[in-house]
Amino acid sequence: MYCPLVTSSLVWAAALGPAALAAAGFARGSDRSCARFAQIAAATSLAAALAAAAAVATYGVLRTPAADAAGIGYSLYLDALSVAVLALFSFVGLAVIAFSRNFLEGDPGQARFMRLLSLTTAALLLLAISGNLLQFALAWVATSLALHGLLLFYPNRRYAALAARKKFIASRLGDLCLIAALVLTFRAFGTLEYAALFQRAILLHGALAVPVPAQAAAILFALAALLKSAQFPAHGWLTEAMETPTPALALLHAGVINAGGFLLLRLSSLITLSLPSLGLLALAGAVTAIFGSVVMLAQTSVKAKLAYSTIAQTGFMLLECGLGAFAAALLHLAAHALYRTYAFLSSGSVNDIERASWTPGRGLRPLWQFVAVAAAVAAAPLLGSLFGATPAEQPGVFALGSVLMLGIVPLLTTGAGERPNAYVLIRTLLAALAVGATYFALQAGMQRLFAASLPAAQALRGPFAISVACLVVAAFAIVTFLQGVVSEDGVMERRPGLYAALWNGLYVNTFANRLILRFWPPRSAASSQS
Secondary structure (H helix, E strand, O other): OOOHHHHHHHHHHOOHHHHHHHHHHHOOOOHHHHHHHHHHHHHHHHHHHHHHHHHHHHHOOEEOOOOOHHHOOOOEEEOHHHHHHHHHHHHHHHHHHHHHHHHOOOOOOHHHHHHHHHHHHHHHHHHHHEOEHHHHHHHHHHHHHHHHHHHOOOOOOHHHHHHHHHHHHHHHHHHHHHHHHHHHHHHHHOOOEHHHHHHHHHHHOOOOOOOHHHHHHHHHHHHHHHHHOOOOOOOHHHHHOOOOOHHHHHHHHHOHHHHHHHHHHHOHHHHOOOHHHHHHHHHHHHHHHHHHHHHHOOOOOHHHHHHHHHHHHHHHHHHHHHOOOHHHHHHHHHHHHHHHHHHHHOHHHHHHHHHHHOOOOOOOOHHHHHHHHHHHHHHHHHHHHHOOOOOOOOHHHHHHHHHHHHHOHHHHHHHHHOOOOHHHHHHHHHHHHHHHHHHHHHHHHHHHHOOOOOOOOOOOOOHHHHHHHHHHHHHHHHHHHHHHHHHHHOHHHHOHHHHHHHHOHHHHHHHHHHHHHHHOOOOOHHHOOO
16 A cells, blocks of 8 residues: 555655666766766666566555646556566666676777666656656657667668658657647546546546547557557568667567556556557558568578567557457566576677577478468467467467467477477477476466456457457567478569568668658768757
């Protein structure tokens, strides 16, 4: 229960992390001193985040009053969701900053890079603990501005400027959507403070009609999240943002790109007031997830594969939100952030790892490949039902669980492809079932742990939701099957046109580049805007 006399200092202590990182962002000194200061600030932010999480676990929701009327001013709001994301982003920031000390040692711009990295992380942390929508919007814009400096860390690289300009356009469109949504939210609810806003939104769920401004605000929030998360067709800048140092890419893919998903989680009580906003998220997320997963198969660069994988994974997160599986989306966000941090920071060793783990062998024949895919799809609802995640009651959980099981198909084909025996087959099947059961168990645990912060998983709301869920499962079943067949029959080698189209992302990004080069061509660092 909220106890201001006991917990006031603990609430304000949560702001210590963003403050320390902001101070490191504006510090001046040598490369080593700036790097050391940034790492100390990042460690401080993680310690403060863990203390805040302990305080919320002990006392419940904690908040400070806004500094002005109607929830407009500086305030903090700490609940299970905000402290979980605060701890997650703090950990990612510490890992990236610590890695950067050695990665950029000797680079003449190391101090500038550490300052920009600190400022970006500080904005992300402030985003997590903001107590009102105006403060959230300011932190939202700050993450974009600080990230722009990281994308242009080497300003003379033409492709870096091109990616930064496309990202600038997408970000400004997202900012406009967010600001317009704030205005409509204030008009509909009379406040921007989270505590009052959530209470009034929950009351509207039982009303016969939802005010038009509230529904319009929900749609604009969804559009802002789509643009922030690099969803199709505004994804191109993310695949080209490879000219910046690897630690910046790790923070981008593990932190900044997840801000759109956090927006939807934070405002889930408002988003669920509008069926069109949920439909928009489900459809856009499904298309992006399928697009990113298919195009990723044709990429030869490790970082390009990771970029398209990030696009697909954020698409899944938004799909889950659109289908009302907010706890599953939070689990996905946390897993994605941790894995992307590791994947980018270890990307230089990927080729060595693959060479060390590769073994020659033959996959399954098409018939058995089909059987494996069908078995994976059939296992998902069976495992999900053990934890209450049926397709009708939790379509978002079911969709992602099915895709997860499809991701295990290569494990099954590897175990049965060369010289299978009963021991290998049984061990492989048990491992696959254990992975699927673990996912559904974790999702059920997240639903209970964050029940006070996130809505319960939404049941089907008409044919559209089930159509989108089935479309995603069917599309990934086909992709999984074709991936196994392609590796055997050499379809890519015999279809160079198909390979070229997939390698170029179906030429969507090429068209965007032509527009930028025609109407806003990059020239120099001096001409780049933030």
